[in-house]
Amino acid sequence: MSKTYKIAVVAGDGIGPEVVREGLRVLKFAAEHWGFDYSLTEYPYGTDHWLATGGENGGEIFPDEAFAAAQQHDALLLGAIGDPRAPVGLIERGVIGKLRWEGGLYINLRPIRLYDSRWCPLKDKSPQDVDMVIVRENTEDAYVFPPEFVDKGGPNEIASQPMRYTRAGTERVIRYAFELAMTRPRKQLLLIDKANAVRAHDIYTRVFAEVAKEYPEVKTDHAYIDAACMWMVKNPEWFDVAVTTNLFGDIITDLGAMVQGGMGVAASGNINPGKFSLFEPIHGSMPKATGKNTANPVATINAVGMMLDHLGEKQAAAAVEAAVAALLQSPKVKGLKAGLHSTTEWGDMVLEQLQLGLATSAAALSS
Ligand code: IPM
Ligand code: MG
DSSP states (O other): OOOEEEEEEEEESTTHHHHHHHHHHHHHHHHHHHTOEEEEEEEOOSHHHHHHTTTTTTOOSSOHHHHHHHTTSSEEEEEEOOOTTSOTTHHHIIIIIHHHHTTTOOEEEEEEEOSOGGGOOSTTOOGGGOEEEEEEEOSOGGGTSOOEEESTTSTTOEEEOOOOOOHHHHHHHHHHHHHHHHTSTTOEEEEEEOTTTOGGGHHHHHHHHHHHTTOTTSEEEEEEHHHHHHHHHHOGGGOSEEEEOHHHHHHHHHHHHHHTTOTTTOEEEEEOTTSOEEEEESSOOOGGGTTSSOSOOHHHHHHHHHHHHHHTOHHHHHHHHHHHHHHHHSTTOOOSSTTSSOHHHHHHHHHHHHHHHHHHHHHHHHO
16 A cells, blocks of 8 residues: 655745645656655645734734644645745744744755756856755754843843754754765765854864764864855865754855755755654745746755655655756756746656656666
């Protein structure tokens, strides 16, 4: 009997619904061809829903009951959250933040892979030079604690929000990164922090050194975040797996997304290993492009690929990745920027490529 996965969907704001629509076409194709079933539960949360239910006067962000139900799924596919009609950060923190922090999704996995030299803004860099994974801690740091304002608006105002790290939180992300490094040919792991200025990062220095003793095969290295940004642009080929804190991981993965060709392709997994996890494109909601069918859904399709991998559908996951890679290497792709191909056309092209991949493997089997 084939497996049935329970998938929750939060299409969210802006271009979210459009890119998710194409991602779900790929999921459907995968289910049909790799023999699994799935059910979808669509949740309406995002800025429109918040406004429709009252906005500032008690609008719903992510009610606890729905939040608990969403976590009973095997995975959640998220489009994008963020809209200028809501106060800055309110819906982001209430939907993505809540899922990550209260849902215990402690790994934010962000692969950065260049599929074709044409998409790289760096001179003389090719796909061999850009193939890395950033492991971003996802439940701690400056993100999770509420800000504190003393004398708000006054001349002596003080605003603060702690960068706080626990041993348990630090150790589990570092351990995950070592395990991941072990699965990769180069077995390299870089710790990125700012321990020279933020002395609280000493916890990363110490825990990394301790865990490293258990993985003698992994070649370890260290860089401060400022230098890591510089190296990523100058020598991306030096990166294999890197582990870093939540805030730095957020920043450096936007840089990484550019190195791999832009926000149109960069995907991420918010993972609690073996448990309910969330998959999403790294990009935002692009409010101005809403409903225009111009957004590039490849990042969401890559997120579906990561979700398939997480669910254990390894063949389907590999096929999606291979299809995206082959498509982005093909001359028919004019560019990755929004509007060069419509959102629907991107979905069509990925599905065609998946079909082609199936036909090629069938031909190889019968020859
Ligand atoms: C990301 C985003 C979020 C973050 C925002 C939307 C809160 O930039 O997933 O990288 O900062 O984590
Ligand atoms: Mg970000």
